[in-house]
Amino acid sequence: MRVVVDLSRCEGYAQCAFLAPDVFRMHGEEALMYHPNADDAQRDQVLRAAAACPVQAILVDRLEGPDVPLEGPDAPAEASPS
Numbered sequence: 001m002r003v004v005v006d007l008s009r010c011e012g013y014a015q016c017a018f019l020a021p022d023v024f025r026m027h028g029e030e031a032l033m034y035h036p037n038a039d040d041a042q043r044d045q046v047l048r049a050a051a052a053c054p055v056q057a058i059l060v061d062r063l064e065g066p067d068v069p070l071e072g073p074d075a076p077a078e079a080s081p082s
């Protein structure tokens, strides 16, 4: 899974380091270090950390685009009025 922290938003509250210590770690008082390619086994903790971040600085799986194509034959069908 891909993890990105917007460090311009991060205020160093360390909620993430508390909830997902294998992925996020505080380095000193305010600097956050994290694994951008976290193991999928960490998904639940990472999602909890992202939800708990007071400034919504943690983005999960946003860089690689959607798994489901939005156009083409595999795209989800739009509901049509009956």
Ligand code: SF4
Binding pocket: 005, 009, 010, 011, 012, 013, 014, 015, 016, 017, 024, 032, 052, 053, 054, 055, 056, 057, 058
């Ligand atoms: S919880 Fe959010 S603000 Fe706090 S250290 Fe983690 S990313 Fe930064």
